[in-house]
Each structure stands twice: as C-alpha cells, then as structure tokens.
Amino acid sequence: TAAQADSLRRAALRRHRVTERDLKAFVAAHGRDAALMSEVWAEIAEKVEREDSIRRAREFGPPAVDTPRTLPPQPKDPRPDSIRARLLPPDAREMQDLGRP
Numbered sequence: 001t002a003a004q005a006d007s008l009r010r011a012a013l014r015r016h017r018v019t020e021r022d023l024k025a026f027v028a029a030h031g032r033d034a035a036l037m038s039e040v041w042a043e044i045a046e047k048v049e050r051e052d053s054i055r056r057a058r059e060f061g062p063p064a065v066d067t068p069r070t071l072p073p074q075p076k077d078p079r080p081d082s083i084r085a086r087l088l089p090p091d092a093r094e095m096q097d098l099g100r101p
Contacts, residue, residue: 013020030036 013023030040
C-alpha cells in the first residue's frame with residue numbers, strides 16, 4: 001500500500017541519515033545526468049539485493065548446496081521392440097543381441 005511504501009521510504013532515509021530535503025536536492029542537482037543516476041540506481045539495487053540476501057539467510061538459513069538431480073523416470077517407449085531396435089545405433093543393437101541392456 002502507499003502507506004507501507006511511505007513508511008519504508010522514511011525508514012530507508014533514516015537508516016542512511018538522509019533527509020527528504022537532501023534527496024530532493026541531490027535529484028535537482030544531478031537528475032539530468034543519466035550516467036550518474038544509472039550508477040546510483042545500480043548501487044542502490046546492489047545494496048538492496050545484498051540486504052535481502054542477508055535477511056533471507058537469517059530467516060531461512062544459508063542457500064542449499066547444489067546436489068545432483070536425478071531425472072524423473074522416463075516412460076517406456078510405446079513403439080514395438082522391432083522399431084526401437086532399428087532406432088538404436090549399431091553398437092547398442094549388438095549389446096541388445098547379447099542380452100545386455
């Protein structure tokens with residue numbers, strides 16, 4: 001809601017010891033400098049992401065370590081064995097002829 005957004009904005013300004021007047025003065029002085037404003041927004045986004053990561057780690061623990069993923073069971077090929085055998089590469093057909101999977 002708008003009230004929540006205002007509250008968050010005021011809290012962020014307080015946390016960084018910036019008044020609304022300071023912020024407006026900065027924008028008035030530098031708002032037309034696209035390169036500078038882009039850098040400022042990139043820095044803000046980086047800090048917000050870092051703070052969110054820290055908050056998530058506190059709430060939910062560290063991110064899980066990547067573990068090997070197993071593929072879900074594959075459905076059985078509905079084609080008859082004779083068609084499936086013709087689709088296999090020659091060395092796989094030989095293994096199948098020997099009774100090996």
